[in-house]
Each structure stands twice: as structure tokens, then as C-alpha cells.
Amino acid sequence: MRVSVSWLREYVDIPTDLPTGDLEQALVDLGIEVDSVVDLRATVTGPLVVGEVREIEELTGFKKPIRHCLVDVGAANGTGELQEIVCGARNFAPGDRVVVVLPGGVLPGGFAIGARKTYGRMSAGMICSAQELGLGDDHSGIIVLPADAPGGPGDDARPVVGLDDVVLELEITPDRGYAMSLRGLARELSHALDVPFRDPGLAAAPGATAEPAYPVQVRDTVGCDRFAARMVRGVDPTATTPAWMRQRLTTAGIRSISLPVDITNYVMLELGQPMHAFDADRITGPLVVRRAEAGEKLTTLDGVGRVLAAEDMVICDDTGPISLAAVMGGETSEVVAGTTSVLFEAAHWDPVMVGRTARRHRLFSEAAKRWERGVDPALPLVAVDRAVQLLTVHGGGTAGTEILDVDHVRPRTPVTLSVDLPGRRIGVAYPAQRVVALLERVGCTVTRGVDRLAEDAGEVGVAAGGDEVLVVTPPSWRPDLSDPADLVEEVARLDGYDRVPSVLPTAPPGRGLTWQQRRHRAVSRSLAERGYVEVVAHPFVSAELADQLDLPADDPRRQAVRLANPLSEEEPLLRTTLLGPLLGTVRRNLGRGLRDLALYEIGTVFHPRPGAGAPPAMGVDRRPTDVEFAAADAVVPHQPRHVAVVLTGDVEPAGWWGAGRAAGWADAVEAGREVLAVAGVPADRVEVRAAEYAPWHPGRCAALLVDGVVVGHAGELHPTVLATLELPRRTSAMELDLDALPAPDLAPAPTVSTFPPALIDVALVLDAGVPAAEVRRALAEGAGDLLESVRLFDVYASEQLGVGRRSLAYKLTFRAPDRTLTVEEAVAARDAAVAVAAERFGATLRGV
Known part of the structure; x- marks a missing residue:
């Protein structure tokens, strides 16, 4: 909001000698943000005077009408002679008074005025329009002063056109609607400067008549x-x-x-x-x-x-x-x-x-x-x-x-305020008389009484039986004053925020981060180290997102919480999956020229509670009771914390060193494995199996399970979804519910063996439909305690192996903590591992 100080002075007696800095500080102390203070007197420098047009000569032979004017500027030009000025405007005549900037003046924007010959005539100065003086957008003609305007030829024109004023540009907070007016700002300044205020809103006005002005x-x-x-x-x-x-x-x-x-x-x-x-x-x-x-x-x-x-x-x-x-x-x-x-x-x-x-x-x-x-x-x-x-x-x-x-306006509801509440909440001793005076100063009607009905002396804003209270009726122009806390804030604001002591609270003893916080940080750090970039998307989504993700009609993710007052009517729902906003971020980056993206987000999703009604109405004058808190909590949506990643483009760039590698479904699955590992879930409790789950491709989707319970999905997104969202083919994603993971077990101290490992590779031929993770699990079970690690390093298929068959090659690492393994021990452990795989999947050993 922009307002001139001269206009404010019609309602409040701002001292004429008050520096602009002090005026700005007074507003800031009241909680009104000042964006700028512009002294209009400094926007035009040099001689700006009133001139009277004496003669006008119409110049011909040019593409546009040009006039050579003789203007009386008094003694402002140092000679008293008529000033020659060439002007193209035609909305003035001899005898009119105009605004003239003489040579040496500088207009807004750094436009310097001088004397020069133009259109065959000498022009020393400029007859100004409102736009040229920065007073408006009108450039259709120059300013012609009205007959009753003060000032004669040669007088300073700044007071005549309003360039002797100071303009305040203010940022009004949403709770201070009354300050978006001269009436409200003047009242605030009267509080800050302790000067008289004349309220234009209390002017006498005739009331309604029996016959209306219009039906x-x-x-x-x-x-x-x-x-x-x-x-x-x-x-x-x-x-x-x-x-x-x-x-x-x-x-x-x-x-x-x-x-x-x-x-x-x-x-x-x-x-x-x-x-x-x-x-x-x-x-x-x-x-x-x-x-x-x-x-x-x-x-x-x-x-x-x-x-x-x-x-x-x-x-x-x-x-x-x-x-x-x-x-x-x-x-x-x-x-x-x-x-x-x-x-x-x-x-x-x-x-x-x-x-x-x-x-x-x-x-x-x-x-x-x-x-x-x-x-x-x-x-x-x-x-x-x-x-x-x-x-x-x-x-x-x-x-x-x-x-x-x-x-049909209803009267304001009085607010009961414990007389000592401002002091208890702010930490400043406010006498009862001071509290009453400050509230009356903003227009409140205050009566003092005794609260004999209150029973709980610990409730905020309620005095113990027999203690003094104030019954405060806020004025009609302050709808923001509706609770005792609002009145406490008003007391602190008017008395001065500078009187509130800066005291650091005593930090309560604690145990550091919770295990959930440590898990979230570890997951975020791990994904960032693997090249993913974290984003924080808005949790608001459109009603069409479920259809765009091709979710089934009975999918619980279609049941979303609708906001009562959304920031955008196009996105009125709270997300039930991280993928919607995350894919929107991918599309936005693709539109800005980025092609290789690996993004992740850790955030909450929102699932409505079945049968939840409206929350109970609770004020801020006291702490909610356990029953009220439970009733409110019962309607709050369930908010599990998820982690999701999206990959598109090349995960390994191409260059002089060779070809790159495009991101694929396997990278998304590996991201899920990494999250589970960092979250403290042992590998033997993790299972990856083929699944069908929207919005993933049914043939390239994996379910991530922990102890047999599905905690997430990963893979390549469905082509239909990608086409709908205008995303590249082969875009892959992973989403996992972090809150569904079990708490990590107490980690034992690691044991480090000083003895050398025994490395043995095995290649197993088996049906192509057998998941590699199941084979890995079987090898680990059969190898026994000597097995240190098992890793898949090759997948091979050919006609020699047979139709529907493939070879999976694993690297087995054996090590004993107390001795060097013999060849016989390592081979025996390998054979035991292969035997379990053969028994479970019909696998046969192939030479590597």
C-alpha cells in the first residue's frame, strides 16, 4: 500500500520536523513493514518552476505538430526574460500556467535538461507532463495548472504539483486489514507518536429512511x-x-x-x-x-x-x-x-x-x-x-x-482477559491500569470485574476464583481481536516490543536425535551420495492426478483429503503418494532443458481417517482437555513418511571415454535396496519380487518386502502414464514407506578378520522366471556361517542354454574369523550353497 504523508496529516498531527527515518521506525515498531520511504522532493532536482505561457508560434514543415513557446518564468532564469521552449503538446494556450523544468534540472530516471537548438529554434527547458515528473501515466498532454492553483511565474512548482510530499510504501500483514486505509494508519501513528487523531469513520451520517434509496x-x-x-x-x-x-x-x-x-x-x-x-x-x-x-x-x-x-x-x-x-x-x-x-x-x-x-x-x-x-x-x-x-x-x-x-450486524462478543495474563505471557510487568489504558487506546471497551466462576487457575486467560479479570469488547474495526491471546499481543505491541527482554530459554535435557530422525538423515545422505538431488515439492495435487497415474478405481490412494481453503483451486487435495508432485518437478525441469535427472524426496503423504468428521472448535485461551485433544487428533489424516526417487535420461553420461548408460528399472530397484540397507534392515529380511502396481509397468515392477510385508515398489513407469504426463520413455521410479520399516536392531560391534578371504564364482543355469534375489537367498542359506558376501555379477542367456533358460553368475566370498580357510572348506561351502539352489530351483552348475 502506498500513501502520502500529507494525506495522513489530515487525520493525525505528524510533527512537521519529524525525520523520515523516525517515521519509518515508528511504523516498524508497531509491526507494520515499511518497504520504502520516498521523498518526492528529491525525485526532480534543479529548477522546477511555475511558468505562464505568453506566446505560441506554430511550426510547420515537420512530421508532427511543433510549437515554439515563450514562457514567463519570472526571475528563475536569472534574466527575467521570456524563456524559449519548443513543445509538441497542444493542450495549452497563451495565458495558461504550466510546470517548467529549466536547464540544469534532472527529471526522474536521470533525464538531464539543457538548452539546445531543435526544429530551427532555441529550446531552453521543458514544459512537463505528469508522466515526465513521475506523477502518473498520463503523457497525452502537459500539466495545465487550474486557475485557483497557488504560485506565479518563477515560483517553485513542487508544492503546486505535489512533489513536496513523502510517500510511504507499506506491506500490511493479513491480520491488520484496518491498516489498509488512511484512517487505520493515522490511528496507528497516533499511538506511536502520541499525537492527536481525528477519526473520519466517526463522522456524523444520516441514518436509514422509511423510503429506501432503491428497492x-x-x-x-x-x-x-x-x-x-x-x-x-x-x-x-x-x-x-x-x-x-x-x-x-x-x-x-x-x-x-x-x-x-x-x-x-x-x-x-x-x-x-x-x-x-x-x-x-x-x-x-x-x-x-x-x-x-x-x-x-x-x-x-x-x-x-x-x-x-x-x-x-x-x-x-x-x-x-x-x-x-x-x-x-x-x-x-x-x-x-x-x-x-x-x-x-x-x-x-x-x-x-x-x-x-x-x-x-x-x-x-x-x-x-x-x-x-x-x-x-x-x-x-x-x-x-x-x-x-x-x-x-x-x-x-x-x-x-x-x-x-x-x-443485520451482530454485536461483538466480549473477551474475558485475566488482568495478569499479559505479564505472565510476555515477561514484562504490566500494571492493570496500563493494560486497561492500552486496550482503550485502540478502541476497546474495558470493564473490570471479578471472576468467581473459574475453577482451574492453570488455564490460560482464566483467573482463579476471586481474581480480577477484564471484560474487553473490541471495536468494530478490529475483527482480529477475538481471543485473550490477541489482546495480550496488542498490549505488548503498543507498549513497545523493545521493552520485551531477550531471554534465551533453558534448553531441556535430551537424548539427541530419535532413531527415526537418524534414519531419515541417513537415507537422505545416502541417496545424495549416490547422485540423487533432493527436492521439496508442494504437497498439494489436483483431483485429476489419480486418473493421470492410472490408479484403479478401488485404489486407496484415490481417497484424498480435500483442503477447505486451498492455495489453488486447481490443486485442492493433499497428496497420497510422493510420485505426483515429484513427477511434476521432473516435467518442469525437462521443460527447462535438463534431460538427465535423478531426483528424490522424503516427505509425508496424507491418508484420510475413515469416518472422520469435522474437528471440534477450540479456542486459544486455554490448553485443550485430553478429550478435546483426542477428538481433534481422531480427524487428523494419517501421515506416514515416504521416500521416492525418479530417474530419466542417462545415469552415466557418454563422452570420449565411451558410451553412457541410460537409467532403467534396475536403478530404481537398487535405490530401494540402498534405502532399506541404510535404514538398518538386514539383507536377509529383504525380498524383491515381481509385482503389478500402478503407476508402474506391469512387466517391470518390483515389490520391496521386509519380513514378507510390502513396504514399497520400484521399476519403470507405465508407458500410458508417461504419455499422459508428457515424460520420456523408460522413466523409472521408486517409492517406499519409511514408517512401515521396523525399528533397527541394536547393531553389534563389527568383527574384523585378519585372515584372507576365499573367492569362488559360481554360474547357475535355471529357468528365466526364477528371481535372482531368490537364488541369492538360497545360496546364502546353503553356504552357512563361512559366507561373508554374495553378489550377482553377470546374467547370460543364449540358444545353447535352451529356451526360457538363463545363467546367473554370483561371486561368493568366504572367510573364517579365526583361521585361514583351506581349499576343501571353501569348496565344501560352495557345494552346499549350490545344492540348496539345485534342490529349490532345479539349478545346475555351469563353468565360468
């Missing part, structure tokens, strides 16, 4: 609990927005459109009350405020046709919706060039509804930004009266005596 029916008093309106007839359609108002809107970053529309924006900035101006002559029949019917259509002022949802609020006439309430008006009732009857509307809308509507339609108007943060429900009549006054003064017309005010 209006509000059918949904939850979405709209107040609706006020008033008519102005006979408006001069040629009336323009006064320069001072246009300048303030431009400073705030709002484009000037027309007088009635500019007035609504001006009042919104001044009071914080968004408004809308209807062309009453373009409305057909009475107005109805209601929820939209799903599928209804409306073309908003930005020219976009929108399909409405049932949650949206609309204002309708006999033709249907004419305004998307609280967000943007419609084309059919907008104020146009010939408008003479203006109906001003100011209402109070449900913030939750507005926020969802704005996100649904991706329409974050200035009005919607304020509504979703909360607007004072006491403002509609004041805002309407202010708008009517401005329009009748500057646009003529007659204000109607009829005033509409449909008011």
Missing part, C-alpha cells in the same frame, strides 16, 4: 450482513476528477477512471470501506443480494466472462447478476461517459466468502484484498455519505433524501 432485498444475511445505498441524480457527465484527488489516487497506485468511480476508490483508501457506483439508469428492476446459482455467468468490469459458483455472492437485477459482490462490478451496470444518475453502494461482506471467491476467479481486486482481511461493519453509512458529498461538490447533481440501510 433492495438481501436474501443471505450471512454473506452480507449490512447493505447501504444512496442515489445522486443530475450528475454532470463531463465533470472531471479534481487534480488533488487524482494525484492522491495516482500516488496510491490506482488509475483515475471517472469522477464517480474515483470517488469510490478515494473513500476506500480514506476509510477502508470498499464501495461500488452503479449507473442507476442501467439497472432493471429491484436489486437482490444472494448467492449465485452454479453455472450463472457474469462479465465483470475487466471484460472477462466468468462462470459463477454457488458460494459466490452476487448483486442482481431483473436481468440476472450485475456485480460479483465485494470483488468486482459487472459491465451492464457500470458508470459510463453519459451517466447522470449514480447509485452508491457500501456493504459489509463475509471475509471468508470474499477470499474464496477472489481465489476461485483469480480476481484480487483492491476491494477483495480489504474484504478478506476484515472491514469495519459500522462504516457503510459514513462511506455513502462521504461519497455523496464529494460527488455533489465536484460533479453537481442532487443527493436523494432516501437512504437504504439493511443492517
